[in-house]
Amino acid sequence: MLGQLIRFGLVGGLATLVHMLVGISLIGAGMAALFANLAAFLVAFGVSFIGHYGFSFPQKTxxxxxxxxxxxxxxxxxxxxxxxxxxxxxxxxxxxxxxxxxxxxxxxxxxxxxxxxxxxxxxx
Incomplete structure (x- = not known):
């Protein structure tokens, strides 16, 4: 379980980084912060799901x-x-x-x- 927890943290950290980069980029491009945050959440959600499905919980059924x-x-x-x-x-x-x-x-x-x-x- 410790290995899973570490992999979960790594994927979560990557998803958070993606969220921040997308959000900051969109705000910098002139998008309203609330819309940029929503768009960034959706992109980060994709990263999070793919990472958890394939890496954090690879023995899933x-x-x-x-x-x-x-x-x-x-x-x-x-x-x-x-x-x-x-x-x-x-x-x-x-x-x-x-x-x-x-x-x-x-x-x-x-x-x-x-x-x-x-x-x-x-x-x-």
Whole structure:
């Protein structure tokens, strides 16, 4: 499982880098930030799914179609967990924003890993 967790982190890091590069490039080209962020999320989602399907969980038994549909739900759920925890952290004024972002993102990543491993990429 440690190897899977490391591969998951590598793919997640790559997807995050792609997200940032696409978003920054689109904003630099004049696109509104919210639209650029959405476009960047969609590109990064593709990188994330392909990486997790082929690299993080290579022993999966779920079909490509099934894993894709499930991973969409996992990605949306991970985003909602991240955003909710960050909002709660900020609302409670528990500290500076950056540690809150790290905490919320890390928490969402742990949940996303286990749901991906045990549901999204596993056969029924």
């Amino acid at each position: 779920a079909s490509l179609s099934s894993a894709f549909k499930r991973f969409i739900l996992v990605a949306i759920g991970g985003f909602l967990i991240n955003e909710s925890l960050l909002a709660l952290y900020l609302w409670l004024a528990l500290g500076p924003e950056v540690p809150g972002l790290i905490l919320s993102t890390g928490s969402a990543a742990v949940v996303t890993f286990f749901v991906s491993r045990n549901w999204a990429f596993r056969a029924r």
